Amino acid sequence: KTVYGANVIVFEGILAFANKELLKLLDMKVFVDTDSDIRLVRRLQRDIMERGRDVAGVIKQYNKFVKPAFEQYIEPTVQVADIVVPRGGENFVALDLIVQHVHSQLEKVSQGAALASAHQGQPLPKTLSVLESTPQVRGMHTIIRNKDTTRDEFIFYSKRLMRLLIEHALSFLPLKSVTVETPQGTMYEGKRFHRQRITGVSILRAGETMEQALTAVCKDIRLGKILIQTNLDTGEPELHYLRLPKEISEDYVILMDSTVSTGAAAMMAVRVLLDHDVQEDRIFLLSLLMAEMGVHSVAYAFPRVHIITTAVDKRVNEEFHIIPGIGNFGDRYFGTD
Template sequence: MFGHLSFDENVTFIAHMEDSRQTILADMSTLPGYTGARISGCWALRTDGGGSGEDSLDRLLPAVSTSRRKSSTLGKTEPPLLRTGTRTIYTAGRPPWYNEHGAQFKEAFVIGLCGGSASGKTTVANKIIEALDVPWVVLLSMDSFYKVLSPEEQALAAHNDYNFDHPGAFDFELLVTTLQKLKQGKSVKIPVYDFTTHGRQKNWKNVYGASVIIFEGILSFADKELLQLMDMKIFVDTDSDIRLVRRLRRDITERGRDIEGVIKQYNKFVKPAFEQYIEPTMRLADIVVPRGGGNMVAIDLIVQHVHSQLDEREISVRALLATAHQSQPLPQTLSVLESTPQVRGLHTIIRNKDTSRDEFIFYSKRLMRLLIEHALSFLPSKACFIQTPQGQEYEGRRFRGKGITGVSVLRAGETMEPALRAVCKDVRIGKILIQTNLDSGEPELHYLRLPRDISEDHVILMDSTVSTGAAAMMAVRVLLDHDVQEDKVFLVSLLMAELGVHTVAYAFPRVKIVTTAVDKSLDDLLHVIPGIGDFGDRYFGTDGSSSWSDEEQQEPHSCSSEV
């Protein structure tokens, strides 16, 4: 309706919406409350008054206090979060996304959201994320992939004469590549588009570790390659008048636009583009959601389907590892520190259950220093010639690589960082927090912080002990997802079980494994035998029930992998 009014008439209509509010509500009060969602061609109705959502028509007018019952399926439990000030740590981690071979077992579940401008796509996406109650969800907006405008195009945009709703305004090549990598579990960089300057900001956002990807945009169904990447396609169908009011509110308050310019752009570009490019793609949708975020029936059905898909993709990696690789010779990629009397003496002290904590820490640090020095001897080097103070030429060796990065598997792997810093000047350090789920027994990724451009470095991956190799395997997989080359990863551990060695070597045959000793077996609780006990508990002085150190509690949680 708005598209056929002049500028003054539009403004007058919006101004009189408040005066019409009581009449509208009075007329609606005589009707039974229901919400409809066209699900694959069918209509599902509800009668619990669930249509008054955050972006429904009622929200465009002053709020009216009404009671609303929520669907039982969307009843939320306590979120799996640990909050300290401005920092958030997820206590429900990401389960394995790969099989026992180290290869990706499951791709992320991609939900495509399409709809006209200001139809409520982002609101629907946020409602889905809230109802899913899963920490590893990424919301990817098509707005981030607008093309960088030339000076001529920027001049047109300044006068509201550039068509941002045309397919040519988007960088589909970059968008498809980014979504493909994200679906495959890789780390990606997302451009940040500045609607004020109509260009991309210098610092792109890094995203990694999605189990569910929600991709929303006005033309998300316009490209065949994008459609092939989607596991579920949702079209948000909202009345054109409501979309215009929302667009006015958003562009004026959030993007610094004036009302006349917004109306001009809507009539010249937005409305025709919707009719030509967006509305016809509704037939491609699996689900059509009328009224956007207020349609809780549709959101409920979507969430149920996503949960069922995630359940089907679960895999038990640790159970498979516990029975694999029995009676096989140790791999050639394994290097064990020579068992000299000194090394045997250090092992005697730290394995002894009666060793005091102070002595345990002191002699562990000595052994760590020897281990790190041994691991560095496997780094690639090249011949070089230098001049001595006596003016003589000396043929030596230099490190042949761009850089060295240390990555510790929290919490016990962090104890090895001082030894690495002592022998590698200005080494960069990253951290990965992996903990075992007490219910499933599977390792779960809770947090990671990796230096920028780690893909070009040789990485020293540090963990104090390795039993089944499940956590080490996950840590290596994380590095590979960040494009670190497999033959540039060095897994360094004070003590390993044979099973853990075989697990890592079988899944990643080019990873170098370095340790001070390999023990033969595991007990029923998957502890290394004869072993060293719980290294983290003995080092930090915590009991067996504690799984966090003070340092870990200070770390923020993020899907971002950069500092």
């Protein structure tokens, strides 16, 4: 099982350092050392009280199997440890050092996020494509941004924008030149999409509203869904549900969300796709509206992902809403506000 959204992952076990590939992934390796007499006493207490064994049998097993196995397989791994902690949980000095180191590592991660946010006000990344703001597009934005727009009108004009956005995004897929014969017997030089599959993945719930526009223009397209919600206590995105089509690694993936403010949910969704072996430059992130912060964050973390939207707004407020924005798209679309 893959874990997403965790700031700290603790991997524990007596053979935790046995796998060399796993060792490469660990930021800090801690060996908790316990006196051999204490280990024997603990085993005696457990096996006699909980397993109904006698003292002689426990000691015989300890000397014949447990102690030799510890000396051969576990004790030598202390050499790869960054910190050796004697007395376990009673060693408060060692625990404080470990906690301080974890905090310092988390600060480095937050500094990377701050660096992405610092790009605000800078030129937008080249991987971003914004639908041309024609009078028609601007007119539809005026309607869906208006707080007094009825739900029926909001849905209707949102769907129109989604269709235009999908069509615009498809123009970035690789096409090859082909020649076909017309009914009049003349030749026409045209374009055709390569035979690789296209898969649509929506970030629930609001991203699901874009599926209809995608299926309307892409015949027999496969669909996947990702549910990512923000933890109200930590402010961090959390993955709650994932369903992707099989053998997605070679597909061009259109990742859909209605709005992107900070980019946190979008970045987690991209990370999920990459962990399923989708190539980064084959991921197209589509959204009706994005904030500059979200655009820069996604582009900073994943510089080869294509970012496509109908408009980019300047700011995000304290509640992480896009300003001037569109309101809560899901609530307005589904009528749950």
